[in-house]
Amino acid sequence: MNKREAIFSAFPLCLCVSVVRFVPFALALLAVSPAPTFAGDGTRTDKPVIEIAKPGKCIAPAEEMRRNHMDMLKHQRDRTLRLGIRGEPVTLNGCIECHASQKTGSVLGEGNFCQSCHAYAAVKLDCFECHQPKAGFKATGVKP
Amino acid sequence: MTSPQTPDNARRKFIAAAGAGVAGLGFTAIAPGLHLMAVGEANAAPTPRKAGEPANPAVRWGLLIDANKCAPGCTKCIDACHTENGVSANLPDPRQNSQWIRKIELVDRRPGKTRGHVTQLPMMCQHCAEPPCVDVCPTGASMKRADGIVLVDRHTCIGCRYCMMACPYKARSFVHAPLNDQNPEVPRGKGCVESCTLCVHRIDKGQQPACVESCPEGAMTFGDLNDADSAIAKRIASVPTTQVRADLRLNPGVRYEGL
Numbered sequence: 491m492n493k494r495e496a497i498f499s500a501f502p503l504c505l506c507v508s509v510v511r512f513v514p515f516a517l518a519l520l521a522v523s524p525a526p527t528f529a530g531d532g533t534r535t536d537k538p539v540i541e542i543a544k545p546g547k548c549i550a551p552a553e554e555m556r557r558n559h560m561d562m563l564k565h566q567r568d569r570t571l572r573l574g575i576r577g578e579p580v581t582l583n584g585c586i587e588c589h590a591s592q593k594t595g596s597v598l599g600e601g602n603f604c605q606s607c608h609a610y611a612a613v614k615l616d617c618f619e620c621h622q623p624k625a626g627f628k629a630t631g632v633k634p
Numbered sequence: 635m636t637s638p639q640t641p642d643n644a645r646r647k648f649i650a651a652a653g654a655g656v657a658g659l660g661f662t663a664i665a666p667g668l669h670l671m672a673v674g675e676a677n678a679a680p681t682p683r684k685a686g687e688p689a690n691p692a693v694r695w696g697l698l699i700d701a702n703k704c705a706p707g708c709t710k711c712i713d714a715c716h717t718e719n720g721v722s723a724n725l726p727d728p729r730q731n732s733q734w735i736r737k738i739e740l741v742d743r744r745p746g747k748t749r750g751h752v753t754q755l756p757m758m759c760q761h762c763a764e765p766p767c768v769d770v771c772p773t774g775a776s777m778k779r780a781d782g783i784v785l786v787d788r789h790t791c792i793g794c795r796y797c798m799m800a801c802p803y804k805a806r807s808f809v810h811a812p813l814n815d816q817n818p819e820v821p822r823g824k825g826c827v828e829s830c831t832l833c834v835h836r837i838d839k840g841q842q843p844a845c846v847e848s849c850p851e852g853a854m855t856f857g858d859l860n861d862a863d864s865a866i867a868k869r870i871a872s873v874p875t876t877q878v879r880a881d882l883r884l885n886p887g888v889r890y891e892g893l
Binding site: 567568569571572573574575576577578583586619620621622624625 | 817
């Protein structure tokens with residue numbers, strides 16, 4: 491079901507009288523929604539585009555990653571930097587290796603993994619002021 | 635003031651065990667280059683730590699720099715350091731460029747035979763056992779890792795620069811402008827203080843600091859000051875070495891020979 495249908499089914503009574511009145515409203519909604527399009531899985535809300543560049547398995551189930559990745563990362567950075575523990579499953583460079591887009595090599599930029607979801611959720615990271623968002627190769631100065 | 639300089643057998647066993655884990659991790663300990671042999675003894679690479687193992691408090695990483703071997707005008711260690719750590723020299727104001735290591739030339743002005751003699755002194759974070767930068771830090775960002783490496787945790791650094799004032803070696807730099815050419819293994823960014831990390835990311839992989847590896851004269855020895863069998867500890871036990879500003883009793887991990 492797309493957004494327009496959702497609105498229509500939410501206001502079934504209006505359907506007969508004022509289809510025309512609602513069309514601009516629905517169009518306006520379409521216009522303000524972020525570039526990611528509606529996920530057609532029957533929910534009423536939009537979803538961000540999640541492109542998995544390297545299919546396989548994440549370090550934890552997707553549900554857990556969605557909810558807890560920020561805590562994992564903030565916990566891990568102290569373990570790595572302050573205690574010197576390396577080689578654990580959570581590493582920011584690890585996320586980037588797997589999740590960088592095949593096209594741009596970066597996790598940032600429109601439609602790319604970390605950024606598209608954060609733009610959707612209105613989260614702004616400062617991590618990439620220091621951390622290199624690109625996997626494998628030297629940056630050319632691309633910033634979000 | 636001094637940390638224990640005794641060999642530690644538990645540590646050796648640990649190293650052996652860590653070595654067993656190496657193959658699985660795919661790390662290869664680099665063979666010491668020929669130039670490193672010139673120090674007199676093999677400049678052994680550190681053993682990489684096993685995954686999940688914290689820094690070992692029995693170890694104290696240190697450097698011994700032979701000022702007599704350091705060639706005038708040579709900047710190989712500086713270049714290698716800055717390439718390895720992505721410290722570029724292209725900020726809008728060149729005076730703001732970070733310096734993780736620099737070379738000082740000391741000219742002897744005392745009357746006598748040695749008058750005019752120039753001593754080469756590569757200077758960087760001295761990785762003190764009693765680091766003043768850690769004492770003054772208001773957020774706990776300036777820290778000493780268990781194996782003696784003094785670092786800035788840039789996740790908590792607020793850029794106040796007290797540590798820069800406190801450091802008698804002028805070893806720290808502040809990042810004044812946004813950066814975008816970082817090495818992925820060495821995150822750096824605007825608003826934080828930074829300094830030599832002894833190439834902590836390399837040490838943890840079982841490599842030597844970039845400066846040590848790059849020195850064509852073999853003027854630098856890297857190793858564990860606490861391990862009496864290490865090349866660095868043996869050398870310090872057998873020749874006179876200097877701590878810069880020993881009067882401050884900071885017990886630096888970087889020692890000099892021939893000053």
